[in-house]
Amino acid sequence: MEERREAPTRERRSEEHQEPLHPAIEDDAEETRRLTETWAAPTGFVGWFMPVNQRIIGRRFIVTAFVYFVLAGLLGIAMRLQLAAPENDLLAPEIYNQFFTVHGTAMMFLFAIPVLEGFALFVVPMMIGTRDMAFPRLNAFGYYVYLIGSGVFFLMLLVGMAPKAGWFNYVPLSGKLYEPGLGVDIWTTMITFIEVSALTAAVELIVTILKLRAPGMTLNRMPVFVWASLVMAFMIVFAMPAIIVASSLLILDRLVGTGFFVPEMGGDPLLWQHLFWFFGHPEVYIILVPALGMVSTIITTFCQRALFGYTAIVMSIVATGFVSFGLWVHHMFATGLPHLGMSFFMAASALIAIPNGIQVFCWIATMWGSRMRLATPMLYVLGFFWVFVMGGLTGVMVASIPFDLQVHDTYFLVAHFHYVLIGGSVMPVIGALYYWYPQMTGRMMSETAGKISFGLVFVGFNVTFFPMHQLGLEGMPRRVYTYLEETGWGELNLVATIGSVVLAAGFATTMVNALASLRWGETARRNPWGAETLEWATESPPPPYNQRHIPVVKSREPVWDWREEDERPVVVGLRSDRREVVVTSMLDAEPQAVQVLPGPTIWPFLSALAATVGFIGILFHPVFFVVSFFLAFFSFVGWFWPRRPWQED
Amino acid sequence: MDDDDDRTRRYRTPTGIMQLWAGWALGPIAWAIHQNAAFWIIPALCESGSRWPLWLITAVTLAVAVAGGAISHRAFRALGSRWPGDEAGTVPARSRFLAAAGVGIAGLSSLGIVVESVGIAVLDLCAGVP
């Protein structure tokens, strides 16, 4: 089969070897200096609010998301400590409710989506051989919106006003009657705010991937991670509006007194569930799909061979993306819907195992007989296999309505979704952190600490969450702050709690490793893992302009080609005194135009502040909507102030 | 080579490109319409007691999904029925890739429609209808 192509040469090049350019092309030092100056990000305190470069924004997304991972993880540990013994009184019921709500919300909205967006923003432009995103200022705006929204949401916990209605915030529990404080109001507005950020990232990714690919990178040569990011972005565009609508309706019910979800006023509580899960189920796949792309990337590099079944893998990713929109009702099997109608969703839920199965087989075929290098990223990918397949199996079980009705809202579900979320997303993300760390910092993370961390995470994870399957089958409901001794659930809960401490130690090892390696990590050499994609065709870390010359691509493994041919084809003729990138055609990546990108500015930050005034202010008085409208208007005028081409050209 | 020149010309035109995307677009759209239309129509059908609208939806959407796959498959055959690699000659290569993936996507969508309709044959129309 033509799909399978061995890496042309396996020999490692000398440390800093870079394949030569055509003799007619020169790397002029003065030109390089000018390019650096043009693409440099401002420094200083005010400068912090101004950069628009994709790698800086991507890195900020990743770092901020990991901060929330740690915070939400601590809440998880606190809940586990509370549940370690029957009738424990470490956490009061009120606090426990706040903790599981904030833990779930933060893990999903403040960690999982942003971290994957962050990786996509950081890696995709480099992988497709361009210098920035298509709309750099929108990119920066998205980050500030996320930072402010998430910060306000988390602060509510510190002042004891966090919401308590769970991460899916069901009505009527989240209505004014049962949740009178500000908690749910903040949840709804901040979630909308954060979704705006996700939408900006999605729009950016779609345009960047379709229009800024290096010449020659036809659709069938796009790296799988780029495909996965594209599918994720489309899913965000289709899924997020549902939650934005749902949140807006809920806030209207709560603040204005409408009755969209109130049966006595002609509303319907199930409307919330439909809208939430029409977003919520694809959401799970929004965080899974790019992680699948990471897995493909890591496997190719560490097996040093082209991915088996590229077309089948891309097809599976696309299919996973669209089928995920037809599963939402499986979260509502216990709500009393028509049986025949539910059976359609049961069928679709089982169907999604097919594309995922295809991918797993393609990965196995790629690994089969290869000389696999068991570095930390690859270990995390192997961990992903076990954990994700386990989660997938219990997924097919709960897709069956009769079984689901038995385990609905029990710890079986808690076990299932942690298996898919941590196995399907967190493990590949940590693997990706080790993998792309050299491109983020110029250093390598410690391999020894990485391997210890993997061991702790793998063992800790299974010890924590495996027993929960049994607890669920024995009938332990989720979201209970304690249980009676007579239930006999004490021992398995204790095991789970011990496991969670080991798991936390594993994650902590990686976090400390990442921080310590900033200073003490070994300096990364060029393309340290011997990868084939373009983000490695430059120094580690790359200069502000990413690549000195935009490359020209002739296959799916351009860097391996250059190694074989000992020559690097590139684009010439871009100016170095302004931010220029090559625009190419959607299908065939044929050069079409040059786009001049805007430089650093503070306006996206000010626009995010203006939007914040509206989003938060409206909880207190409607006038803030008007105030924010005008503030946003002025900040947008600043943002879009026209350049003067006659001065620049 | 001449073949490839022809193919390059053909699959650069809007019609050629639309044929390549047929499976990608028609399959999922048909499947989504099947699932949603069939789901929301059930309470009304329960009152009338007739199932044929469900079969009609199934037949029409299945036909659309299969047609999408068939169009992609024709393009695949016109491109020499070769499994897509990333060989040189960019337009035929990417067209082969799009056509093959289109067949797969439309195939999965059609399978989805068929599997979903099993319930129509065996389940009570009114069970669980509020």
Ligand code: HEM
């Ligand atoms: C340190 C690792 C983790 C531990 C110890 C942990 C523990 C827990 C516990 C004890 C609960 C509450 C169960 C209940 O009372 O119903 C929970 C719920 C939840 N967790 Fe985790 N978790 C961890 C990581 C994660 C991650 C990485 C994610 C997502 C990416 C996640 C997503 C959720 C969600 C969505 C809920 C449901 C919240 C709700 O019921 O509203 N967790 N977790």
